[in-house]
Amino acid sequence: MKGVLGSCVNPACQYFQTPSAKASLKCAKCKTARYCDRNCQRAHWSYHKQFCGIWAQTSADQSEIPLAKVKQKMSELVWLIRGIPSVTDFLFATCLEEKRQGRRGCMDFEFKTFEDLYEAVRVLESQPVTKAVPFFASPDSPSYRPPGSNPDIIKLRKIVQDDLVTKVVGSKCAWIENSTRVNLQMALDLVAKRDDMMVLSVTVLLKGTYATHTHDFLYKDLSYRPSSYGESSGQ
Structure with a gap:
């Protein structure tokens, strides 16, 4: 089945900011950051971990966004x-x-x-x-x-x-x-x-x-x- 179009958030990836069915893997915690595969996700984790919690909280709290x-x-x-x-x-x-x-x-x-x-x-x-x-x-x-x-x-x-x-x-x-x-x-x-x-x-x-x-x-x-x-x- 064809994946949902998304853009990989890893700047080193060829699908960075480019919609592709390959960028269908979501971060399990924030459910927002998309990646092409586990390798892209692991390579980007040292940066994504800084804001993963912010995205997770934003997704869980619909009344107030932590800024x-x-x-x-x-x-x-x-x-x-x-x-x-x-x-x-x-x-x-x-x-x-x-x-x-x-x-x-x-x-x-x-x-x-x-x-x-x-x-x-x-x-x-x-x-x-x-x-x-x-x-x-x-x-x-x-x-x-x-x-x-x-x-x-x-x-x-x-x-x-x-x-x-x-x-x-x-x-x-x-x-x-x-x-x-x-x-x-x-x-x-x-x-x-x-x-x-x-x-x-x-x-x-x-x-x-x-x-x-x-x-x-x-x-x-x-x-x-x-x-x-x-x-x-x-x-």
Whole structure:
């Protein structure tokens, strides 16, 4: 009998994000992650185990979706993207071109599942670190530290797996407009007339039509006005 079409969640598999009758094996615990066979499942377990419990709880609880761990990973994604100059350069170039056309919006990374988000974080974390530098956020950012505080340290990375990063992370990114999110609109007001600062949004789709969002700012020179803190951005 022909299997149900699904996509294998193992990025090393040829059926990753490609609907196939072969991806019919489900994780017994969360009943959501699909694999082609036991080999794919075993190879992916070290990553899937991080979010298997979240999926299992979501499947069992129809009234409340646990979001704490998802939110944490969303923030980690923004932090990782901030530290990859080749990615931020692309985001800024795209954003500025849209603004020149008179459009109001931001770059958004949308993930259809928790698992897609976790996999994107893993892929970016696997890229080699070139150096660590101090980082200062704007006063309007969730990452803000008052003047005089010890700076955060951010690891700068270089992409060496272009195809994998594009497939797992880059394919999720797009320009969005006309959002009804009030907090996002306030953030867009702050960067409307600035070319050195942009908004980056992350969206994860949940049950039905529900989704969870977060956003933060990216800065052209990594940090926000580093001279006001008496520090150098390190770039």
